[in-house]
Amino acid sequence: MPQLNGGGGDDLGANDEMISFKDEGEQEEKISENLSAERDLADVKSSLVNESETNQNSSSDSEAERRPPPRSETFRDKTRESLEEAAKRQDGGLFKSPPYPGYPFIMIPDLTSPYLPNGSLSPTARTYLQMKWPLLDVNHGSLQSRQALKDARSPSPAHIVGPFCLEFPGQSDLSLHQFQLSNKVPVVQHPHHVHPLTPLITYSNEHFTPGNPPPHLQGDVDPKTGIPRPPQHPDISPYYPLSPGSVGQLPHPLGWLVPQQGQPVYPITTGGFRHPYPTALTVNASMQSFLSSRFPHHMVPPHHSLHQTGIPHPAIVTPNVKQESSHSDIGLNSSTILYTLHRKHQDSKKEDEKKKQPHIKKPLNAFMLYMKEMRAKVVAECTLKESAAINQILGRRWHALTREEQAKYYELARKERQLHMQLYPGWSARDNYAGNQQGKKKKRKRDKQPGEGNEHREYFPNPCLSLPPITDLSAPKKCRARFGLDQQNNWCGPCRRKKKCIRYIQGEGSCASPPSSDGSLLDSPPSSPSSVAPSPSSKESKPQTEQMQPLSLTMKPAHQPLHHPHLLAGHPPPPSLVLLENSAAAAGKMPGAAHNGAHDHGNVSSSRQPGSSGASLARPLAASLCHSHSLHPNSTAPQPLSLVTKSIE
DNA sequence: CCCCCTTTGAAGGCC
DNA sequence: GGCCTTCAAAGGGGG
Structure with a gap:
């Protein structure tokens, strides 16, 4: 230490x-x-x-x-x-990153190209990978340095990415490795590997080039088919949906930061500038002055052409800009032509109005940055595409992050906000409210039903995360969440139609139908491929409470209170923990108990939507997500978490 | 094409 | 100050 x-x-x-x-x-x-x-x-x-x-x-x-x-x-x-x-x-060490020497959240984009969402480092990308983000540097004593080492061989650092379902107690690095080996799933070396520090990078790219597809959608591998596809262009990050013709013509989003226009812009950015907007804070004074000169406040781009002279802040998005940008007008391909025609047709004042009010997006918060970074990994690991499910996983992972790791994102988020503020002094989050936007109709508040609030939270351990079980009964899950996509047959009609879940509403927030087998399966995250699955019987007959037990790493504290970091630090246990520790709550979805748990952290998430407070959720989705790991009929390990089991006993 | 889902965090408004 | 609401990203999927 x-x-x-x-x-x-x-x-x-x-x-x-x-x-x-x-x-x-x-x-x-x-x-x-x-x-x-x-x-x-x-x-x-x-x-x-x-x-x-x-x-x-x-x-x-x-x-x-x-x-x-x-x-x-x-x-x-x-x-x-x-x-x-x-x-x-x-995780058997996945999270045992070495001490984080302090807080300088200085991040050094390591060799795992952030901008190469698919992890397929193009030669060009590699070339620039060595460039370090000058402003952000993180001491990756272990995590990233190790990752870098690993990356030499594999783009998928196990300690970070690891197969989703590998993060189980007692899971040693070796076992992980073995699993990876045995689990020939290519995704393990996922093409979507993104450097942990990627969030901002991706953010930056996307923002600067509205319409850019997410990192994991571009690259050497077709995210949908999983079929490798040829790189668009050596100098162009797969990130950009740009047509080949546009290559070299497109000013780099960070053109003002890019030394030479002729240089391979993108890679540099990816490697050298992970931050969308040069982190003014960390940027030295000269940079700041430069920034100001380049981005005077009045400069909020009236329109977001990709022109270098008007490089918009990543957060600036003109309505429909995504569609537009997807067909960069710079390109010469058919899409470009179509786009041009389309534009002609839409030369309406309406569009002009839209342009007049570019949409300045909110700066991403820490979690959003984290999600951007990790999404690709999760997708690769679980071969999941559904964002909702992925987000659930990410949410849990987020909570599993060490403070240091989270701190990195908070720091990045802070910088994002700060830069955002500098760029758009007058901007207010309120500006983006649906009511304030022309023709933009966005989320309307979820009509929470009286009972929809926090009453029940289904307990579904997340197999992929093997994190403390979620016992928050206060957050009932809709059929979708409860059963996952794999078991839509269990969904109520409305849920199948993506309507409001009737079961959810009716039965005090709990679905009438029993926990899905998936849920039980989830309870038993495999520590290894062979010992993965929970016994089928358990899922059928076992009450949820029993299923929950395994999970509970959180229950361990009862036996070894001091071992629990939270307890040690005097921190309250996580919501999930609280709930679990409350045997009553854990045992049976007792609204009251659940409520207590929810209440404990209520301040944190009280305002949150149901199931949002951190410990949310339903693992069912996760189950479907990690199906590859979850089903092992012959498995004899109903209680995947050895530690947990022990403690329970 | 729009919206929902889902996550956490930030921010604004209301009381 | 607490609570509520909206938005930020993401992409599958329903209407």
């Missing part, structure tokens, strides 16, 4: 790191230290926010350290810690 704890414990990052990576035994001994560690993410968050407001110097990291620990996030932090610990146990 390196320098982190070094002493003072004043170093937030150090403390966080120390806690996060400390052995359980050590943790017991370090309770006092943990106190300071309480200033975990919440502190970070707070500091970050403050920084954005007051600080313009990139060395603000230390500032966060000095700041008094905001306690508002305490619970969540605890939860996070708990999850972290659980994750560490479960």
Whole structure:
């Protein structure tokens, strides 16, 4: 445990790191230290926010350290810690990244090209991979450096990406490796591998080039078919749906940051600039001045042509811009022609009006950045495409992240916001509200039904995540979530039509039908391919409560309280944990119990939509997601989590 | 073509 | 200050 704890414990990052990576035994001994560690993410968050407001110097990291620990996030932090610990146990080291030396969220895009969504590093990309993001640098003591090492052989760092369902307790690196080997699924070395630091990169690209498909949609592998396809152009990231003809003509989204127009713009950006907008904060003064000169506030592009002179902020999106951009007017191919024709037809004032009001998107928050980065991985691992399901997984993974890891994203998000603010001083999130947008009709508030709120949360362990079980009964899941796509036959009619779930509404938020087999299957995340599946009988006859037991890493604390990071740090257990620890709640979807759990973290998510508070959810989707790992008829391990099982016993 | 789903976080408005 | 709502990304899928 390196320098982190070094002493003072004043170093937030150090403390966080120390806690996060400390052995359980050590943790017991370090309770006092943990106190300071309480200033975990919440502190970070707070500091970050403050920084954005007051600080313009990139060395603000230390500032966060000095700041008094905001306690508002305490619970969540605890939860996070708990999850972290659980994750560490479960993943057998996946989360055991070495100490995070501090907080400088300086990120160095490592060799795993962020911009090469499909992980297929084009030669060009590789060329630029070595370029480091000057502004962001992360000490990847372990995680990323290891990843880099791994990347030399495989684009899919197991410690990060790992097959989805591999993150199980007791899962050793070896086993993981074995699994990967045995599990010949190509996706393991997923073509979608994205560097952890990618989020911003992708963000940047997409934003700067509206209409760019998500990273995982472009590249050497057809995301839909999984069939490899030839690269569009050596110099063009698969990211861009640009027609070949547009190659070289398109100004780089970050053209103002790109030294030479003639240079392979994209790769540079991908490797050199992971941030959409040059992180002004971390950017040196000259850069900032440059930025200002290039992006005066008044410059909010009236239109978003891809012209270099008017490089829009990534967040700026003109209505319909995606469709438009998909057919770059620069190209000469048929799509371009069609586009041109289309444009002629649509030379209506309406469009003009739209152009007059470019849509400035909200800066991505930490989780969004994380999602952007990890989505491709999850998709590859679970061969899942449905975003809703993926997001569930990502949500859980997010909670499983160490504080350091999350902190990176919070930091990035902070920078995003700050830069966004600088670029669009007058912009308000309110501006994007449906009511304020011409012709833009977006989400209308979900009509929450009275009972739809927080009453029940189905407990479905997420096989892919093997994270603490979700026992929040307060978040009932719709049939879709409950049963997953694989078992639509169990869905109620409305759900099949993607309408409001009647079961969900009727039965106090719980579907009338029993938990899907998938759910039970999910309960038993395989620690290895061979020991994957839960016994069929368990799913049929076992009450959910029993199914839940296995999950509960979260229950372990009862026996070894001090081992739980959250407890150690004085953090409240994660919502899921709380619920689980409440035997009553865990045992039977007791609304009251569930409510308590929900209430505990209510402040954090009270305003959230049902099932959103972190511990949400339904694993059913995940089940379908990880089907490849979940079904093993002969499996004799109903309780996948050995640790959990032990504790339960 | 629009909307839903799903996640977390940020932000704005209301009380 | 708490609560509520909306939006941000993503892409399959329904209407």
